[in-house]
Amino acid sequence: MLAVLSLLLLSFCGSVRGVFQQLYCTLSDSCDCDFRPNIRGLEWDLYKNVFGQHLAQDVVSEEVARFLANKSPDRPLVLSFHGSSGTGKTLVSSMLANHLYGSAMSSPYVHQFVPTLHFPSPHLVHEYREELKSWVQGNLTECARSVFIFDEMEKMPPGVIDVLEPFLGPAHVVFRTNYRKAIYVFISTTGQELIKEVTLQNRLAGREREDIKLSALQDRLAQAVYNDSTSGFFQSSIVQQRLVTVLVPFLPLSRCHVERCVHSLLCQTGSCQRSDVVEAVGGDMTYAPAQGQYFSTTGCKAVAAKVNFFL
Ligand SMILES: Nc1ncnc2c1ncn2[C@@H]1O[C@H](COP(=O)(O)OP(=O)(O)OP(=O)(O)O)[C@@H](O)[C@H]1O
Ligand SMILES: [Mg+2]
Numbered sequence: 001m002l003a004v005l006s007l008l009l010l011s012f013c014g015s016v017r018g019v020f021q022q023l024y025c026t027l028s029d030s031c032d033c034d035f036r037p038n039i040r041g042l043e044w045d046l047y048k049n050v051f052g053q054h055l056a057q058d059v060v061s062e063e064v065a066r067f068l069a070n071k072s073p074d075r076p077l078v079l080s081f082h083g084s085s086g087t088g089k090t091l092v093s094s095m096l097a098n099h100l101y102g103s104a105m106s107s108p109y110v111h112q113f114v115p116t117l118h119f120p121s122p123h124l125v126h127e128y129r130e131e132l133k134s135w136v137q138g139n140l141t142e143c144a145r146s147v148f149i150f151d152e153m154e155k156m157p158p159g160v161i162d163v164l165e166p167f168l169g170p171a172h173v174v175f176r177t178n179y180r181k182a183i184y185v186f187i188s189t190t191g192q193e194l195i196k197e198v199t200l201q202n203r204l205a206g207r208e209r210e211d212i213k214l215s216a217l218q219d220r221l222a223q224a225v226y227n228d229s230t231s232g233f234f235q236s237s238i239v240q241q242r243l244v245t246v247l248v249p250f251l252p253l254s255r256c257h258v259e260r261c262v263h264s265l266l267c268q269t270g271s272c273q274r275s276d277v278v279e280a281v282g283g284d285m286t287y288a289p290a291q292g293q294y295f296s297t298t299g300c301k302a303v304a305a306k307v308n309f310f311l
Contacts, residue, residue, distance in 0.1 A: 033143035033146075037099065041099045042060075042061060045095045046061055049091075049095075049264065051257040051261060052209065052256075055249050058214075060096065063246055072180075073180050074180060075243075075245075078243060078244045078245045080186040080225070080246075082195060083249060083251065084299060086298045086299025087251065087299040089250050090187060093185045100145075100147060112149045113151065115232065116155050140182055144179070144182065146182050147185070148182065148183070148184045149187070152187065153187060153233060154228075154230060154232065158234040160232065161232050161238060165237050165238055165241070168238060188225075190224065190225050190233065191247075195250070198249075204292075212251065226239045252299070253295060253299045254295060258285055258296050259278050259282040262282065
C-alpha cells in the first residue's frame with residue numbers, strides 16, 4: 001500500500017514538475033530545452049568532414065556563433081542552403097543540429113520537414129499553411145530555441161512557406177514567447193545552375209576555388225530563387241523582404257573532393273589504405289560539363305554504393 005502511495009506521489013510530483021517546467025520555459029524563455037551548443041565542435045566537424053565547401057564552412061560557423069553569442073537576438077537565424085545534389089547540404093544541416101542539442105538530431109526540438117512527405121499536394125496550400133503555422137507556433141511556445149529544417153524546398157508548393165513570414169521578422173514576441181531565438185534552415189537545389197556557372201568561370205579563369213566569395217553570389221542567388229517557378233520560394237515575401245539571414249552556396253564537387261569522400265568512408269570501416277578503391281570510385285563517377293569534365297554530377301551522393309561495389 002505504502003509502495004503504491006509513494007509511486008502515486010512520485011508520478012504526481014513528476015507531472016507537477018513537468019507542468020511548472022513548461023510554464024517556466026514559456027514565461028522566462030531562458031529554459032535550455034536540452035540546448036547545449038558546442039560551437040567549437042561544429043566548426044571542427046565542418047572543417048574536418050565537409051569537403052570543397054569553404055563558403056558553407058565559413059558562413060555556417062560564423063553565423064551560428066554570432067547568433068548564439070547574442071543573448072537577445074533581434075531576429076531568428078535563417079539560413080538557406082543551395083546547390084546541386086550530393087554536395088553536402090543535408091549533411092551540414094545535420095551537423096548543425098547535432099552540435100546544438102544534448103540529444104543531437106533526435107532532440108524533440110529539431111523539427112525536420114520534407115515536402116514530399118508533409119506537403120505533397122499543391123491543392124492543399126491553404127491547409128498546409130494553417131498546419132505549419134500552428135506547428136511552428138506551438139513548438140516555439142514549448143522551446144524558443146527550436147530548429148526547423150525544411151529540406152527539398154524545390155518540392156514545396158509555392159505559397160506555403162510564406163506563412164512563416166511573421167516568425168522570421170524582428171518584431172515577434174507573442175504570448176511572451178520569444179520567436180527570435182529560433183533557427184530555420186531551408187535546403188534546395190534551386191540556384192544550382194548559377195552556382196555551377198560561377199564555379200566553372202572561376203575554374204576556367206585559373207583561380208583557386210577559395211577565391212569564390214559569398215558576395216559574388218548572394219544577390220544573384222536571391223534573384224534566381226525568387227524567380228524560379230518550381231521553387232518553394234517562388235515570389236516569396238520571405239526572400240523579397242530579405243528575411244533570410246544568408247543564402248549559403250554549396251559548390252559542385254570535383255574529382256578530388258569525391259575521392260576525399262571515398263577515403264573518409266573507407267577509413268570509417270577500417271580500410272584507410274585502399275587507395276585502389278579511391279581511384280576506382282573517383283574514375284567511375286560522371287563528370288560535367290562535357291568539355292573539361294570538372295564536376296561530379298551527383299557530388300558524393302553515390303559514393304557509398306560504389307565503395308561497396310569496388311571494395
Ligand atoms: N562536401 C561534402 N563533404 C563530405 N561528404 C559529403 C559532401 N557532400 C556530400 N557528402 C556525402 O554524400 C552523401 C550525400 O550528401 P547530402 O545528403 O548532404 O547531399 P545533398 O546536398 O543534401 O543532396 P540532395 O540535394 O540530393 O539532397 C552523404 O553521405 C554525405 O555525407
Ligand atoms: Mg539533401
